[in-house]
Amino acid sequence: MSAVMGAINPITLARPSPDEEPLQDRLNEALVRELVMTAKGGAIGLLGVTVVFWMLVGRWTGGLVAALLIGLAVVSAIRLGGSIWLDRGAVRRFPHMRVFHWLAVVCVLSGLSLGSIIVASCPHLPLDAELMLLVVMIGINSTAMVIFGASPLLYLCYVSPSFAGWWIIAIAHPIPGFEHAFQAALAIYTIAMLATIRSVHRALRNKIVLRLQLTASLDELRDTQSRLVDASRQAGRSDVATAVLHNLGNVLNSVNVSATLANDLVSRLKTDGLAKVAALLAAQGDLGAFFRDDPRGRKLPAYFAQLQAALERDKAAAAGELQALMRNIDHIKIIVASQQSHVRxxxxxxxxxxxxxxxxxxxxxxxxxxxxxxxxxxxxxxxxxxxxxxxxxxxxxxxxxxxxxxxxxxxxxxxxxxxxxxxxxxxxxxxxxxxxxxxxxxxxxxxxxxxxxxxxxxxxxxxxxxxxxxxxxxxxxxxxxxxxxxxxxxxxxxxxxxxx
Structure with missing residues (x-):
């Protein structure tokens, strides 16, 4: 766009000749008389700006070609004082506004205010052989209307959608002698529309690519989140299992001590002495005489009493260790069961x-x-x-x-x-x-x-x-x-x- 604007900026505005002024006046009156705009409940202003350009820098025609761009802007009723009937006097109240055609196209396509892009001014508003009429419909909820009377200037009229709203585009009948200029104007307009469509297509394509990238990124984030959740659950299970093993280790230490003490008690039992006594008694023919007359027999009752006392002590100690062992085993069962309780x-x-x-x-x-x-x-x-x-x-x-x-x-x-x-x-x-x-x-x-x-x-x-x-x-x-x-x-x- 900057290259096109650079080629058009040197354009100068030629003042119409006296012979052309009556034609301009007639065209002016016909256009403004037949343009009436209304909208539901709102005051709508009508601003006329002359678009001046050389057709393809003079390649198709050496004459100056002008077109009238009618921009409709919805503003407050306080600013406009109500709806305006745009007559010849109203047009003359806007004598200092001019905009190069490409900037006007930019304005139409972007939806910007016309007043914000006016870059030059001149003391008159020429209408050198009107060729094209662009009416941009921008209203309250798109309800603004443009009413055309029975104008002989309307050569072609159709409605085209745009990302900035709906456009009503009317192409005026070319005045004899300006057919080539009309075709050039139509070509310029077509180029502008194609450039707009290409720009919109590029923007939409970029949005689609960006959305696809965002969708892929979102899917990747969801997969990552799912993996993190699984890893967190596994880590939680691992922490619980590790804590359970640690607690089991503490209890098993007590189990080991109790089992060791019980084993020591069993190993200290006086079983060897009992075996010797049993062998001694088995060798005696008369046990009564043995206990009465033999010194060894007379010592056995005292030995049995001592052995009984020792066995009672060892029995009590072993029972205590076994009880401690059972308590530890019960506690181990509880610890193992607690590994499942973390889900409750x-x-x-x-x-x-x-x-x-x-x-x-x-x-x-x-x-x-x-x-x-x-x-x-x-x-x-x-x-x-x-x-x-x-x-x-x-x-x-x-x-x-x-x-x-x-x-x-x-x-x-x-x-x-x-x-x-x-x-x-x-x-x-x-x-x-x-x-x-x-x-x-x-x-x-x-x-x-x-x-x-x-x-x-x-x-x-x-x-x-x-x-x-x-x-x-x-x-x-x-x-x-x-x-x-x-x-x-x-x-x-x-x-x-x-x-x-």
Whole structure:
């Protein structure tokens, strides 16, 4: 378009000769007399602008050709003072408006205001042999009408759609002697329309390409989102499975200790002595004389009494270890079942005695603590009954005790773990597990609850993370405090008494 405009800008406006003025006046009067525009409920203005151009820079004709562009603009009634009958006097009130034909075409195609693109002015409004009449219909909801009378100037009239609205295009009959100029004007108009169609087609094609690209991008984003959701679910399952394995490891440690102690008890049973006594008795012919006269026989009753006492002790110890083993196995079953519970809103809510829960947690840890000469101190006040997920709360305390046990293992001196429990404000209780172990760096007091964070050489950073998450699920809170490295640590678990 810029190249075309550059070729047309040098055009100058020639003043009509006196012989042409009567013809212009007649044409002027005929055009303005027969153009009446109305619209529903609105005031509509009519602006006439002369479009002056050289036909293909003088190749087809050397004469000056002009066309009248009638632009219809809907404006407010206040500005126009109502509908305007455009007569000859009205035309003369617009004597200083001129626009090059290509800019006028741009105006028509773009829907811009004519006044915004007027680039020059002249003292007259020539109508040198009218060839073409373009009437752009832009009204309220496209209801504006252009009424043509019985004009002999109308050579061709048709309606054409445009992206800027509907156009009514009327081609006036060429005045004799200007047929070539008429054809040139029609050719210029056709070129302008083709350029417009090409521009619109290019814009639509670009929009279609962009929409296809956006659709492809949207599909790709949806696929990515689906993969991320699947990956998130898999990661969630992996986290749950890892936490379950960690909790199983803590309980299995107690199982291993109980099984080892039970095995030691069995290996210490006095079965060898019984075999010797049985062989001795089998060799005697007269058992009465043997028990009465033989010194060995007289010692057997005392031996049997001692053996009975030893067996009773070993039996009681073995029974205790077996009970602990069974409790640990039951807890393992619960932990395994909890791997499936993550797809449900929560675990089983039950009412229980808090001190019984603490006793069970200590039973899981007592054997391992005794094996490593760790002193356990119990400090329980008057504890209430609680209504919440018992097994989840139990697992938190078991993990805290296991963490404390690991913290004191490297102590060269005494190894001590204390568990305190008390009712705090109404509706909540606090369980504190403290130790005199390796302590915690102040910078790590918050980081220790993150998944994967650990300061242990063989740790995985799972137990405290699980415990903190479980405390949150129970509507509680798990915190840690420590004076520093090598000075012990304390973990505080605050839980509501009733989450039902």
């Amino acid at each position: 809103p929560g675990g089983a809510i039950e009412t229980f005695e808090v001190h019984e829960l603490l006793d069970d947690a200590l039973k899981f840890s007592t054997a391992a603590c005794e094996q490593h000469a760790i002193e356990i101190v119990r400090d329980f006040g008057a504890l209430p009954r609680a209504t919440l997920d018992r097994h989840k709360a139990l697992q938190i305390v078991v993990n805290l005790l296991a963490n404390a046990r690991d913290a004191v293992l490297d102590n060269p001196g005494s190894r001590r773990i204390a568990i305190h429990a008390r009712r705090t404000e109404p509706g909540s209780l606090e369980i504190i597990v403290e130790d005199n172990g390796c302590g915690i760096d102040p910078d790590n007091l918050e980081r220790i609850f993150r998944l994967g964070f650990t300061t242990k050489a063989t740790g995985h950073g799972l137990g405290l993370h699980y415990s903190a998450c479980a405390a949150t699920e129970l509507r509680g809170k798990l915190t840690a405090r420590s004076p520093g490295v090598g000075r012990g640590a304390a973990f505080s678990l605050v839980l509501p008494i009733d989450v039902g």
